[in-house]
Amino acid sequence: MSTAHDTVDFDEALAMFEPVLGIETHVELGTNSKMFCSCATAFGADANTQVCPVCLGLPGSLPVVNRTAVESTIRMGLALNCSIAPWCRFARKNYFYPDMPKDYQVSQYDEPLCFNGYLDVTVETDDGPRVFRVEIERVHMEEDTGKLTHAGGTTGRIHGADYSLVDYNRAGIPLIEIVTKPIVGTGVLAPQVAKAYVAELRDLMRALGVSDVRMEEGSLRCDVNVSLNLPGAEWGTRSETKNVNSLRSVERAVHSEIERQAAVLTTGGRVIQETRHFHEDTGRSTSGRSKEQAEDYRYFPEPDLVPVAPSEEWIEELRGTLPELPALKRARLQAAWGIGEHELQTIVNAGALELVEAAIADGVDPAAARKWWTGELARIANDRDLELTDLPVTSAQIRRVEELVADGSLNDKLARQVFDGVIAGEGDVDAVVAGRGLAVVSDDSSLLAAIDEALAAQPDVAEKIRGGKVQAAGAIVGAVMKTTRGQADAAKVRALLLERLGVSE
Numbered sequence: 001m002s003t004a005h006d007t008v009d010f011d012e013a014l015a016m017f018e019p020v021l022g023i024e025t026h027v028e029l030g031t032n033s034k035m036f037c038s039c040a041t042a043f044g045a046d047a048n049t050q051v052c053p054v055c056l057g058l059p060g061s062l063p064v065v066n067r068t069a070v071e072s073t074i075r076m077g078l079a080l081n082c083s084i085a086p087w088c089r090f091a092r093k094n095y096f097y098p099d100m101p102k103d104y105q106v107s108q109y110d111e112p113l114c115f116n117g118y119l120d121v122t123v124e125t126d127d128g129p130r131v132f133r134v135e136i137e138r139v140h141m142e143e144d145t146g147k148l149t150h151a152g153g154t155t156g157r158i159h160g161a162d163y164s165l166v167d168y169n170r171a172g173i174p175l176i177e178i179v180t181k182p183i184v185g186t187g188v189l190a191p192q193v194a195k196a197y198v199a200e201l202r203d204l205m206r207a208l209g210v211s212d213v214r215m216e217e218g219s220l221r222c223d224v225n226v227s228l229n230l231p232g233a234e235w236g237t238r239s240e241t242k243n244v245n246s247l248r249s250v251e252r253a254v255h256s257e258i259e260r261q262a263a264v265l266t267t268g269g270r271v272i273q274e275t276r277h278f279h280e281d282t283g284r285s286t287s288g289r290s291k292e293q294a295e296d297y298r299y300f301p302e303p304d305l306v307p308v309a310p311s312e313e314w315i316e317e318l319r320g321t322l323p324e325l326p327a328l329k330r331a332r333l334q335a336a337w338g339i340g341e342h343e344l345q346t347i348v349n350a351g352a353l354e355l356v357e358a359a360i361a362d363g364v365d366p367a368a369a370r371k372w373w374t375g376e377l378a379r380i381a382n383d384r385d386l387e388l389t390d391l392p393v394t395s396a397q398i399r400r401v402e403e404l405v406a407d408g409s410l411n412d413k414l415a416r417q418v419f420d421g422v423i424a425g426e427g428d429v430d431a432v433v434a435g436r437g438l439a440v441v442s443d444d445s446s447l448l449a450a451i452d453e454a455l456a457a458q459p460d461v462a463e464k465i466r467g468g469k470v471q472a473a474g475a476i477v478g479a480v481m482k483t484t485r486g487q488a489d490a491a492k493v494r495a496l497l498l499e500r501l502g503v504s505e
């Protein structure tokens with residue numbers, strides 16, 4: 001039997017097996033009040049201060065549906081090219097766990113509000129951008145559960161905890177769940193397709209204004225299903241990795257699960273149907289519980305709520321409120337910026353489209369906006385495990401760095417260090433330049449002093465250059481760059497050096 005740490009290399013795994021993905025996404029809607037009561041939904045309030053008899057499930061309390069939540073769900077369904085049910089009901093999902101005081105969650109079961117849609121996503125391949133159509137099984141409404149905190153254990157999970165705390169502020173916040181149909185045919189692009197799909201969903205919801213989609217606050221959470229099968233064979237048994245909470249983690253979770261399952265299958269094991277927990281720190285998952293079947297939840301129609309029956313007129317009215325959708329917006333920006341599809345996709349994949357757009361609107365040169373947000377800033381965010389949007393860099397700061405590069409006070413290498421300082425909280429651009437002593441050394445006398453020092457330290461090299469071996473100059477230039485900590489223009493140092501020694505190229 002294979003352990004969680006035995007893996008087969010990703011490319012090897014996909015040379016043998018075909019992956020099938022499924023993604024369930026829960027999104028907290030940005031309504032002011034909860035799904036079935038008028039309690040507030042603001043994030044970060046003191047525990048159990050945003051509760052009432054309805055969301056605490058007290059006897060005799062009756063729920064009422066939040067109209068805005070229904071509207072948001074229909075708009076999301078329309079944007080995902082779904083059919084909208086003319087009549088549907090809520091259902092009780094029964095389970096025994098203290099995160100829901102009623103012992104059931106109100107959800108939708110066999111009558112989702114929206115169904116049979118699709119979302120096209122683009123991923124970058126060696127042969128250029130490739131579009132995958134991700135089919136949507138359903139978009140349904142439900143309420144969020146409360147938040148449990150398990151204290152005293154080492155894992156933060158209930159097993160081994162001394163006690164648990166529960167906060168019902170989140171219980172009853174409107175959620176929509178978006179479920180894909182099985183995603184096949186991705187091959188080695190599976191992790192990127194999964195990530196691109198979640199990114200596209202996020203952008204879509206932001207554009208619709210139905211949710212703030214802050215993944216770090218848990219307002220968008222993904223469960224990622226993965227299975228592997230031999231080419232032409234039946235689909236394999238799938239695992240479900242729960243609560244994958246960043247775009248990067250979606251990609252990593254699919255990647256690592258493919259490697260894990262391939263190891264199980266190639267060592268004669270059997271993949272078991274289970275939920276797994278993804279760990280951000282290791283990029284791997286561990287086994288959770290074996291998966292409940294739908295019948296374990298004893299779903300039945302919610303008797304306390306009237307059915308939802310949106311009229312044709314209402315649906316058309318909501319269709320009229322759809323904004324420019326992200327795919328169309330990208331096409332428009334690509335044309336406006338005069339860049340190729342590949343270049344645009346690089347910006348999108350870096351998660352930088354809105355940031356670049358905002359920077360350009362703030363007067364940053366378009367090429368500079370693209371260069372910094374998809375280059376150095378993306379690298380820093382990746383190194384620090386942050387979303388690009390979390391970097392505290394403003395358009396004004398990018399403009400200032402560009403000014404300093406243009407007037408020769410900074411070179412690219414120094415500019416990168418300036419951003420590093422800005423992000424580290426060392427102050428604004430000029431403060432970092434001053435604080436770190438970052439400026440191109442341009443006055444000849446200090447450069448000549450550094451050159452003389454380097455020549456004195458390496459007299460044999462100096463002799464070679466004097467004797468006509470101009471290619472030896474690199475050693476002296478390198479030494480000067482080192483003593484000036486990269487703050488000199490290498491071409492200029494070289495010219496000064498040769499002049500100093502009376503040698504020409």
Ligand SMILES: [Zn+2]
Nearest residue numbers: 037039052055
């Ligand atoms: Zn309430």
